[in-house]
């Protein structure tokens with residue numbers, strides 16, 4: 001399966017298949033033959049689970065740099081270590097970089113590639129469900145203790161090779177986390193798709209074929225939006241549904257304790273509550289959605305670990321804020337997102353409603 005991405009700065013394809021790494025990498029043969037060095041960035045968990053397969057199916061010589069697993073690789077320290085590795089390997093502008101891992105490896109590697117000698121080409125080889133989102137569209141970043149993804153660049157990959165075989169070793173918690181972004185893509189694009197997901201027995205036990213269909217549908221939504229608005233001037237903001245509150249939870253927890261997708265799911269419910277005030281969605285729908293999320297194991301108890309006051313500083317650092325006022329992505333109805341300024345006092349009211357609803361549903 002192929003999904004084209006055509007942003008203002010770059011055109012490329014996402015190729016999706018199963019057990020097809022060698023074949024997919026070969027489609028870049030022209031470029032890779034001309035490269036003076038191939039560097040693979042990965043993380044310790046991915047390399048332990050999938051390194052042998054990778055080595056057996058990657059048809060070129062390469063050097064590998066193994067980062068710490070998860071959010072721990074999106075730090076200034078690891079950014080510095082990765083740049084040092086490229087310098088020590090004598091990489092040039094003719095070198096090629098691969099991000100082999102989930103969104104954390106992809107975001108770090110993309111930012112390293114964007115800034116090494118002011119830009120070297122890179123290819124995303126995602127290994128998580130979540131990375132159907134992160135590997136596409138060119139948002140690259142590391143975290144700052146004061147806010148999520150605060151230091152980064154828009155920098156598109158040369159291509160995305162998505163071999164769903166890698167997902168077979170993904171822990172269940174990460175399957176759940178990644179599926180939150182699939183659900184987000186459904187919420188901003190299609191009521192019938194969301195209805196299908198909400199009606200499923202479980203959204204974390206899809207068959208390989210069903211999963212590939214869900215991933216492709218998500219990639220298509222993302223590709224269409226980033227092709228229209230690469231740098232988040234307009235419709236790209238819709239991809240941030242659930243992230244204003246979600247990122248605040250992630251940052252307050254200390255990156256990695258609440259997984260990105262878990263935090264996004266929490267943020268999606270928060271946005272549904274807020275949307276009730278400005279669109280056609282009502283409390284019955286929000287409650288049904290929360291039940292669906294709880295049934296699938298999303299950890300809403302995490303909200304109770306932080307007061308609204310603890311979240312406030314992170315909320316205010318959201319990148320969509322304008323002139324000090326938060327801009328939330330809301331839903332007129334499912335499939336119809338819009339952006340609206342929301343004052344902090346109103347955020348606090350919704351936060352209180354959220355905690356009340358959680359108490360009712362979680363008991």
Ligand SMILES: NC(=O)c1ccc[n+]([C@@H]2O[C@H](COP(=O)([O-])OP(=O)(O)OC[C@H]3O[C@@H](n4cnc5c(N)ncnc54)[C@H](O)[C@@H]3O)[C@@H](O)[C@H]2O)c1
Pocket residue numbers: 043044045046049050069070071074101102103104105107127128129130131133134135136137138139140149166167168169170171174177178181260261
């Ligand atoms: N750039 C974007 O547009 C974008 C979009 C969404 C999320 N993100 C970012 O992506 C990150 C989250 O990505 P993620 O959920 O993929 O997390 P991740 O990269 O941290 O991976 C999750 C965990 O699973 C392990 N793992 C990954 N693949 C594995 C595999 N195949 N087998 C076994 N273990 C594996 C990792 O080592 C890690 O511990 C966050 O930092 C988030 O901010 C970026």
Ligand SMILES: O=C(O)C(=O)C[C@@H](O)[C@H](O)[C@H](O)COP(=O)(O)O
Pocket residue numbers: 133137139148149181232236237239240243319
């Ligand atoms: O691609 C986008 O645009 C997104 O917002 C996708 C999000 O899922 C992703 O988590 C992104 O990294 C968030 O970006 P940020 O600008 O809020 O840091």
Ligand SMILES: [Zn+2]
Pocket residue numbers: 133181243260264
């Ligand atoms: Zn996200």
